[in-house]
Amino acid sequence: MSELALFGGKPVRSTPFPAYKTLGEEEKAAAVRVVSAGVLSDFIGRDGPRFGGGAEVHALEAEWASRFAVKHAVSVNSATSGLYAALGAVGLEPGDEVVVSPYTMSASAAGAFVYGAKPVFADIDPETFCITAKTIEPVLTKRTRAILAVDLFGHPIDATPMMELAKRHGLLVIEDAAQAAGSTYHGKAAGTLGHMGVFSLNVHKIIQAGEGGIVVTDDDRLAERLRLVRNHGEVVVRDRKITENADIVGFNYRMTELEAAVSREQLKKLDRFAAGWTENSECLQKALSDLPGLRPARLAEGCTSVYYQLAVHYDATAMGVHRDVFIDAMRAEGVPLGQGYVEPLYYQPLYEKRHPGDPAYRRGACPIAESMWSERLINMSLIHASMTRKDLEDVAAAFHKVVEHRRELLA
Numbered sequence: 129m130s131e132l133a134l135f136g137g138k139p140v141r142s143t144p145f146p147a148y149k150t151l152g153e154e155e156k157a158a159a160v161r162v163v164s165a166g167v168l169s170d171f172i173g174r175d176g177p178r179f180g181g182g183a184e185v186h187a188l189e190a191e192w193a194s195r196f197a198v199k200h201a202v203s204v205n206s207a208t209s210g211l212y213a214a215l216g217a218v219g220l221e222p223g224d225e226v227v228v229s230p231y232t233m234s235a236s237a238a239g240a241f242v243y244g245a246k247p248v249f250a251d252i253d254p255e256t257f258c259i260t261a262k263t264i265e266p267v268l269t270k271r272t273r274a275i276l277a278v279d280l281f282g283h284p285i286d287a288t289p290m291m292e293l294a295k296r297h298g299l300l301v302i303e304d305a306a307q308a309a310g311s312t313y314h315g316k317a318a319g320t321l322g323h324m325g326v327f328s329l330n331v332h333k334i335i336q337a338g339e340g341g342i343v344v345t346d347d348d349r350l351a352e353r354l355r356l357v358r359n360h361g362e363v364v365v366r367d368r369k370i371t372e373n374a375d376i377v378g379f380n381y382r383m384t385e386l387e388a389a390v391s392r393e394q395l396k397k398l399d400r401f402a403a404g405w406t407e408n409s410e411c412l413q414k415a416l417s418d419l420p421g422l423r424p425a426r427l428a429e430g431c432t433s434v435y436y437q438l439a440v441h442y443d444a445t446a447m448g449v450h451r452d453v454f455i456d457a458m459r460a461e462g463v464p465l466g467q468g469y470v471e472p473l474y475y476q477p478l479y480e481k482r483h484p485g486d487p488a489y490r491r492g493a494c495p496i497a498e499s500m501w502s503e504r505l506i507n508m509s510l511i512h513a514s515m516t517r518k519d520l521e522d523v524a525a526a527f528h529k530v531v532e533h534r535r536e537l538l539a
């Protein structure tokens with residue numbers, strides 16, 4: 129009779145792990161304040177003080193800009209909207225190209241299509257999971273206008289060489305920091321490393337308001353364009369005597385007062401939550417450090433991470449079994465592991481449909497991203513700030529148990 133729960137043994141953990149909780153009395157009071165005031169959104173799509181939204185939206189933007197030491201914070205109703213607004217602010221035209229990561233949430237790559245532009249994939253670095261100057265440079269063409277780089281799993285992009293490359297080629301860099309609120313790069317906040325940075329406030333992120341997003345920039349012109357994209361910009365440009373940016377088509381990407389009020393309270397707690405994510409992840413990394421075949425991904429020099437996902441490299445040769453068999457055994461022990469995050473985005477039918485036969489979208493285009501997804505990476509969204517010491521010990525105990533009994537998996 130096997131010890132492993134996969135073959136009928138007693139699982140290490142038989143109760144679910146805690147959900148990540150961020151909301152408290154402060155958010156409740158904020159929501160009550162807004163509902164009592166009776167104004168759930170205070171945007172109007174015409175020129176005037178309310179073109180930029182209501183009191184809570186304005187306050188959130190000022191507080192966000194101050195916390196992240198940026199000139200402008202433009203709130204939107206999701207990070208997806210924020211990414212699309214940033215691409216609109218770039219001024220993409222049909223046929224332009226945007227260099228993106230294949231290994232990320234789908235909206236970070238698909239946004240180029242909104243403007244008739246083409247997403248071009250650069251492979252990821254195997255340690256940080258981000259695209260880098262080295263992987264971006266070979267895919268640049270005369271049509272490249274922008275780089276959209278993701279701080280994947282909370283690890284900041286290597287911004288210094290990327291910004292130098294962008295400068296040399298006259299490109300704008302959009303940083304997708306949806307997973308990285310609280311991470312830093314040589315002392316600078318993730319999200320503030322490119323020309324524009326995008327944060328998410330959706331329910332799954334480090335801080336949240338159900339849905340929501342923030343775009344930050346130090347550039348006045350880009351900030352104006354972002355605000356025009358957010359709120360039907362074509363209506364206001366004449367009254368505002370805007371000529372240079374009069375070509376913009378606006379959307380409705382407006383954040384509600386309710387989301388803004390909740391986000392303000394969440395922002396006050398960001399540092400505390402971020403520290404909890406980092407501490408718990410580092411605690412588990414230590415507990416796994418002496419296991420053969422498993423190696424937590426290393427932080428690049430000068431970086432801190434909130435470890436939105438904890439990434440662990442899996443070595444099938446050392447372990448003797450395929451990653452997916454190992455993951456099945458861990459899940460049977462009551463520990464839900466991720467199976468390599470997402471498939472490379474160019475596997476989605478969308479890309480072949482838009483550009484039939486294009487070699488850039490063929491399997492094999494980004495071999496590192498492909499191998500992480502198919503066999504080399506274990507990712508964990510489980511290790512968040514609401515995990516207790518006992519929860520972390522159970523996760524570590526399951527890893528140790530499965531590694532110790534791995535020969536049983538060979539049969």
Ligand SMILES: *Cc1c(COP(=O)(O)O)cnc(C)c1O
Pocket residue numbers: 205206207208209232233235236278304306307327328329330339340341
């Ligand atoms: C969550 C996420 C988004 C999208 O965020 P929404 O606010 O849900 O639109 C974009 N990029 C990355 C990397 C994300 O993790």
